[in-house]
Amino acid sequence: MVRDLYMFSRVNEEADVIWFKVAYENTVHSEADITSFFAEKGLDIRFAYLDSSEDPTKGKYVMFTEAEKGRDIGSIAEELEKMDVVLSVKWGYSKNRAIQSVDFPLQLLGKRAVIIRAKTFVDIINIMNEQVPQSEGLLTMIGIRNGAGAARYMQEMVEMNDDNFLGLLGELLMAAGWGKIEYDINIFELTGIVRMKDSFLADEYGESDVPVCVYISAFLAGYISECLKKTVQVRESKCKSMGDEVCEHVISAAPSGVKIEHLLRGELH
Structure with missing residues (x-):
């Protein structure tokens, strides 16, 4: 559906829309541990997806959330990166409140796609x-x-x-x-x-x-x-x-x- 591909968050227009891209070791509990971490920090998942197609031993967890303006997201990212299963963390603000389900460049069937x-x-x-x-x-x-x-x-x-x-x-x-x-x-x-x-x-x-x-x-x-x-x-x-x-x-x-x-x-x- 189009809204799952690209949409604008309107849940709380006074909050910041923040994205996380987490690279992790693919174990039986990796996704659950990362999801639990976000829940403990009070960061509700507005949109998320997982991808381990490139390397079955590793995975990618992309999540969009909303947080009150001024919250220290950097320290949360640092704490997340210290988890045993986490390899790296990238994060940022979606200035236009856009939430999207794809990375850039988009990959489809092993090749770049548009x-x-x-x-x-x-x-x-x-x-x-x-x-x-x-x-x-x-x-x-x-x-x-x-x-x-x-x-x-x-x-x-x-x-x-x-x-x-x-x-x-x-x-x-x-x-x-x-x-x-x-x-x-x-x-x-x-x-x-x-x-x-x-x-x-x-x-x-x-x-x-x-x-x-x-x-x-x-x-x-x-x-x-x-x-x-x-x-x-x-x-x-x-x-x-x-x-x-x-x-x-x-x-x-x-x-x-x-x-x-x-x-x-x-x-x-």
């Missing part, structure tokens, strides 16, 4: 459609490459198998704001359907006579092909922009002998 509005993404697609010959093929190649790359990264981070790879994809797409998926796929016959509710492309694109989620179809093709090590094709058969209730992506096996790298080169039409 947040853009769905409208900006759709504007890019529209300009490509107007100015670039065979723009749909280009979008397909980009989507396949991105989907395959996402699958490879997730395979490094978590244990993926035939039973959970689509569930993990669903969590990823929902967290990224793309939409919510339901799926019915036969992984042995390489056939099935992925339905996406509230596709960000279809919602922002508006009315259309043809399906508009080509990039998402291609992303699904790249992701599924990489996970199964078998090449699939994906096409959008229904689209919310055409008046359908949900966007529907049909999965089928690629012709015999076609590999994912052939799709990346645009050799399959």
Whole structure:
């Protein structure tokens, strides 16, 4: 939700909004000990998140709180840093009372990322459609490459198998704001359907006579092909922009002998 990504604290407009970034040793009680410390100091957590994705032996605890103006936060930070599990502490004031859920630079799937509005993404697609010959093929190649790359990264981070790879994809797409998926796929016959509710492309694109989620179809093709090590094709058969209730992506096996790298080169039409 947008408010969880970036919001303004209005709980006590006479207090200071303060952030802490705590690096800690990842033990079974680290997070609880740090949370208890803040509670003992009377610092209510307005927003917080944990991250240990970069190094499982270490973690990062980011917390936003409010404190009465003039309170000695420096001494609290020094005391926090002396805890056995704490490696380092950074803190500061949010002058504009902003609370955000991301660090700078933002990381997504192991790479630097930026947040853009769905409208900006759709504007890019529209300009490509107007100015670039065979723009749909280009979008397909980009989507396949991105989907395959996402699958490879997730395979490094978590244990993926035939039973959970689509569930993990669903969590990823929902967290990224793309939409919510339901799926019915036969992984042995390489056939099935992925339905996406509230596709960000279809919602922002508006009315259309043809399906508009080509990039998402291609992303699904790249992701599924990489996970199964078998090449699939994906096409959008229904689209919310055409008046359908949900966007529907049909999965089928690629012709015999076609590999994912052939799709990346645009050799399959």
